[in-house]
Amino acid sequence: MTAFLHQRFGELHDTLPHLRLGTGPTPLRPLPELAVGRASLWLSDDGEFGDGGWGGNKVRKLEWLLPDALRRGRRTILTVGGLGTNWGLATALYAGEHGLRTALALVDQPVDDHVRTQLARLERSGATLHFTHTKARTIAAVPYLLAKHASGGKPPYLLPAGGSSTVGVLGYVEAALELADQVAAGVVPEPTHIVTAIGSGGTAAGLLLGLELAGLSTRVVGVVVNDQLRLDARTLLRSARRTEALLRRRGARLPELTLSADRLILVEDQLGPGYGHPTPQGERAGALAAEAGLHLEPVYTAKAMAATLALDADGAFGDGVVVFLNTNGPR
Ligand SMILES: *Cc1c(COP(=O)(O)O)cnc(C)c1O
Numbered sequence: 487m488t489a490f491l492h493q494r495f496g497e498l499h500d501t502l503p504h505l506r507l508g509t510g511p512t513p514l515r516p517l518p519e520l521a522v523g524r525a526s527l528w529l530s531d532d533g534e535f536g537d538g539g540w541g542g543n544k545v546r547k548l549e550w551l552l553p554d555a556l557r558r559g560r561r562t563i564l565t566v567g568g569l570g571t572n573w574g575l576a577t578a579l580y581a582g583e584h585g586l587r588t589a590l591a592l593v594d595q596p597v598d599d600h601v602r603t604q605l606a607r608l609e610r611s612g613a614t615l616h617f618t619h620t621k622a623r624t625i626a627a628v629p630y631l632l633a634k635h636a637s638g639g640k641p642p643y644l645l646p647a648g649g650s651s652t653v654g655v656l657g658y659v660e661a662a663l664e665l666a667d668q669v670a671a672g673v674v675p676e677p678t679h680i681v682t683a684i685g686s687g688g689t690a691a692g693l694l695l696g697l698e699l700a701g702l703s704t705r706v707v708g709v710v711v712n713d714q715l716r717l718d719a720r721t722l723l724r725s726a727r728r729t730e731a732l733l734r735r736r737g738a739r740l741p742e743l744t745l746s747a748d749r750l751i752l753v754e755d756q757l758g759p760g761y762g763h764p765t766p767q768g769e770r771a772g773a774l775a776a777e778a779g780l781h782l783e784p785v786y787t788a789k790a791m792a793a794t795l796a797l798d799a800d801g802a803f804g805d806g807v808v809v810f811l812n813t814n815g816p817r
Pocket residue numbers: 542543572573647648650683684685686687688689690786787813814815
């Protein structure tokens with residue numbers, strides 16, 4: 487299947503190559519079991535997205551990042567994450583399938599069973615792991631890691647946490663176009679809101695740009711779960727605009743756009759003590775979701791669901807159509 491971005495905005499196969507890693511469209515279903523207010527709640531399950539042993543939102547970013555790395559003749563991806571990084575794991579698995587090695591610099595995060603399971607998966611993934619512990623030590627180690635993982639006369643393809651580079655953001659531009667197609671096909675009414683956790687911001691930034699391009703009026707509710715990165719509205723909008731500029735530079739024929747913060751609702755009261763620290767609200771939301779057959783994890787999606795339920799209970803969504811984006815994808 488051709489990417490919607492290619493179909494809609496020009497012949498971009500050479501300048502913006504896309505590698506299909508999942509089977510779209512992402513399944514959408516109503517989630518009436520969880521509604522606590524007047525909104526009708528839907529689930530867009532990107533946990534189902536990805537065919538390579540791990541699903542979730544990182545796979546959509548890799549659909550654009552891996553071919554960009556290959557196009558540049560890179561042989562290794564160097565990136566960073568917490569000890570339980572879904573991003574690092576997805577990268578190791580999918581990059582490995584396409585002949586790229588992965589090196590990860592791992593920063594400490596609270597270790598619980600969830601993180602221990604992830605770390606065991608990372609150790610089996612074939613990635614080279616560097617335990618750099620803190621953000622400062624990771625930044626300091628970058629020159630060494632770039633030299634160490636150079637191959638074929640080229641440096642590794644360096645990616646920020648969460649894969650939220652200008653290219654990675656394209657994953658959720660594409661997802662928004664896919665959602666618009668589902669709306670047009672009558673699978674779901676036009677959503678008033680789409681809720682996502684914000685860890686590194688690429689998912690939310692991609693949605694901001696993609697929804698604008700798709701002509702949907704859906705607002706993005708971003709639930710901030712990370713206090714290690716700057717994730718305010720300005721930063722997210724700047725990231726969306728950088729990806730818009732990238733699309734234009736690479737030859738996409740885009741309409742005039744007015745990206746604005748009006749489309750974004752940032753929720754900052756679900757973080758709790760910090761990134762990776764579970765919260766009672768998150769645990770409660772996770773338990774309710776589990777009863778409805780939806781498995782959430784404590785770092786991102788349980789906090790996003792806690793925000794969704796609290797906003798719905800407060801009437802913040804009115805009688806709107808709210809899509810909860812499940813970004814987590816264990817196999
Ligand atoms: C990385 C991640 C997120 C956050 O996405 P960003 O694009 O980094 O903001 C949300 N949920 C899960 C399960 C993730 O692994």
